[in-house]
Amino acid sequence: MxxxxxxxxxxxxxxxxxxxxxxxxxxxxxxxxxxxxxxxxxxxxxxxxxxxxxxxxxxxxxxxxxxxxxxxxxxxxxxxxxxxxxxxxxxxxxxxxxxxGITLERESASSTERSEEKERLLSAVEVAAEFYRTLLLTSDAGSGARDYVTRRRIPLESEAGSAFRVGYSPSGWTTLKELLLGRGYTEQELVDTGLLVQREDGGTYDRFRDRLMFPVFEPSGKVIGFGARALGDLEPKYLNSPQSRIFDKSHVLYGIHRARSAARRKDRIILVEGYTDVLQAHEHGWDNVVAPMGTSLTEHHASALSRITKNIYLALDGDAAGQAAAMKTIRETTGRFRDAFGQRQVEEYGPRGKQTSRSVLDADIRIIILPAGRDPDEILAESPDEWAQLVDHAVPYVDFYVDTLLQSEDTSTARGKRSVIAACEPIISELEDSMDRSRFYSRLGRALKIPERELMAELARIDNRPLRGKNVAGKGPRAPRGRTGSSSIEDYCLCLLLTHPTLRERAANLEREHFETTENRQLFEAWQQDDDADKLRSSLDAPLVEHLDFLLSKPFPPGIPNDEETQQRALDECILRLQERQAKRHQFLMEITLERERQEQGLDAELATLDQRGLASNERLHQIFLQRDRRTRDKRG
Ligand SMILES: [Zn+2]
CATH class of the missing domain: 3.90.580.10 (Zinc finger, CHC2-type domain)
Incomplete structure (x- = not known):
């Protein structure tokens, strides 16, 4: 379908x-x-x-x-x-x-017009990229730049070099301008791309002159702008395309056009700082490496990366590791990722069968600590093996926090210990993940030779506020994330059904109540009514069509299986998990109800019926576990 x-x-x-x-x-x-x-x-x-x-x-x-x-x-x-x-x-x-505060996009003539204008801007930037490239590779004017490229061992014509298309912008004030006007672009269009700068008197000139040009690509591989490094004494040393309709550096990651699929395949993405770091990494087979464009990592970056992989590595200059400013950046960056991934509530059955819930960060964020004063591109060019080892030895970010704190004080004295503990407080309150917290406590406790329990008591004393559920000061309560955006299992289930009509019969016992999110419930109902793909699509409102497309293009880590038998098994598993979730939800509601009745001294009779219903949902859960257990054994056998 x-x-x-x-x-x-x-x-x-x-x-x-x-x-x-x-x-x-x-x-x-x-x-x-x-x-x-x-x-x-x-x-x-x-x-x-x-x-x-x-x-x-x-x-x-x-x-x-x-x-x-x-x-x-x-x-x-x-x-x-x-x-x-x-x-x-x-x-x-x-x-x-x-x-x-979101405007719903409507399909209209004006939006088509807008996208045509945008295409023209993109094509102008593409012409510029090709022009710069040719100059670097073949012209006399580019010979100085070629020397620089050779000296810095920047890949030029290798596979990676060809994919990144480094170029050279000539020193003239209007060379590019004349070329592009000759190709039929208007001056205004060229100003809009950021290739030309407009003076106050209205005149225009080339923005990039006598610079090494690093084209910046969007994930699809289109050039949207440039990062440029001065070759002479020109200031500033680094110059980017300005913010425009096609270039937004808070969204762009250098290298993402190659790194996205590689990072998905390798299930890991590595963040470095410079263009040449990215280039050198790709040259040496590390094609899952990207860099933000001269800014710190934004929430948009984190959110885009969180949809690629859960394993995030940040390279950090060893010199900077102890410095307050670098620590602050790392903490902000890891914070963005924690926000992007969201805290998942995990329900567990404790020793006495009581359900408890704890918060878990669904990602592994690590820090690669580089030798002091050496950039990734140097290390990669000189000794690729060393780089591989550094990546292998990347430390979980919580360990990095603790180690940095420990290095900053003499922990053999009581006074030193106390100041380490005091410095912990703001970090602890950032860690919403209970696993991260306990990791932090145990690592710090071991290093300071203080029992964890005492450590926590000490921290509580300093803080004088309850440790759990506290937000970073001034930030206010953080909206719960992760849970609200979408539900992977629902999405996956729908995607299976929508792409494989043969599964329809097998989904007979799937009900609308199994879908918690309204948009998925709507899609499921539409699917129940219409077998035909075109009819289904035309029956939906624009935002639901968008949601449908979102589901159809969403990457699901296990992938959608090709053969029918595996598809059926995948669907069965989905249905089972949705049923399990529904039963758990009933149980959760049950417990709240019981608690409420207890508080209001409800009638014994009512309690009894509630207990009965509670037993029923327990029984249902039990059935599901049995079923799953059987399936696991079948698979093995
Ligand atoms: Zn009501």
Whole structure:
């Protein structure tokens, strides 16, 4: 039915998940219902049925709501607005988009026009890149630049060199301008690309003169701008294309056009600082290396990378490792990644069968510590093996924090120990992942020879605030992420169904309730009604079409299997996991209800029925575990 799309040029989030990221269900619901805090959740009088005691709950962790009273239903922010405003999904989307400050793109003549204009700008930049390249490779004017390239061992005509297309911009003030005007581009277009600079009197001239030119590519491989290094004494030494309609350095990563698929394949991405570091890495087979464009890593970068791999390596100059400024940058960078990956709530069954939940960071962030004063490009060019070893010895970022702290003080004295502990406090409060925290405590405890328990007590004393669930000062509560954007298992399941019509029969026991997110539920319902790909697509509103395309092009780590038997197994596994999740959700709601009844000294009879229902959902979970266990054994056998 649907064909899997090739990965999109840039993996931007779909509008729907973008909206979900930006709104908080508590504030959405608060506009209609007066909520009061109940533990970590909120409760109030149900807006959908008449009642005297609040049985309507909002769960910020799950970004969901539920009425335990007459309604007995719940959902996410979209379903709440749909029900409350009595509107369909599309209208709810419009309302929430406005709230999130997102403009819904509509297919229109003007957007087609806009993209045609953009194509022209891109083609002008491409002509410039080719011109610079030819000059460097063949012209007399480029001979100085060629010497520099040889001296610095910058790859030029190797496979990597050809992919990065380094070039040379001539020293004249209007050489490129005349070439491009001759090709039919207007002066204004060339100013818009950033290739020309406009003076106050309106005149224009070439921005890049007598520089080594590093074309910057978007993931699809199109040139969108340049990084340029002065060859003479020209200031500034490094000059980038300015912010424009085609170039936004807060989104761009140098080398991503080659690194994206490589990083996916190798399941690891490495961040360095300079263009030549990236080039040299690719030259030596490290094609999963990228660099931000002379800025620190932005949230856009982190978010794009988080969709490629969970294993992030940051190269850091050994000189800088002890310096406060570098530490700050590293902490900001790891913080961006932690935000991008989100904290996953994991529910576990404790020793007495009690369910507990803890926060887990779904990524491995490591620091590659370089020998002092040496850049990656030098190391790679001189001894590639050394680079490989440095990557192998990259340390988890938490260990890096602890080690840096320990190096800064004399820990043999009580005074030194105390100041290390004091310096820990802001770092600990950044670590929301309970695993990271315990790793931090145990490493620090071992180094300082202080039992972990005492260490935590000491930190609590310094801080004088509870350790858990605290946010970085001044930041305010962080919106729960990760959970809200999308659900991988739902996405994967839908993608299987949409791309393989033969699976329809096998999905007979899949129900709309298995999908928690409204957009997936909508797609599932549309799929149930229409077998035909074109009809299905035309029955959907624009944002849902976008969500559909997003799903079809989304990379799923295990991939969509090719043969029918494996597809069937994958679908069975999906359904099982969705059922399991539903049963767990019921159990979670059950426990909240029981707790509520206990607090309000509810009737014994009511408790009894609730207990019964609780047993039923326990039984269901048990069944699922048995089923899964059998399947695992079947697979082995
Ligand atoms: Zn209700």
């Amino acid at each position: 649907f064909a899997r799309a090739a990965p999109q040029p840039s993996q931007h989030m779909s509008t729907i998940s973008d909206i979900k990221e930006r709104i908080d269900i508590v504030s959405v619901v608060s506009e209609y219902v007066q909520l009061t805090k109940a533990g970590k959740n909120y409760k109030g009088l149900c807006p959908f049925h008449s009642e005297k005691h609040g049985s309507f709950f909002v769960f910020p962790d799950r970004q969901s709501w539920h009425c335990f009273g007459a309604c007995g239903t719940g959902g996410d922010a979209f379903s709440f607005v749909m029900k409350k405003e009595n509107v369909d999904f599309k209208e709810a989307l419009t309302l929430l988009a406005a709230r999130a």
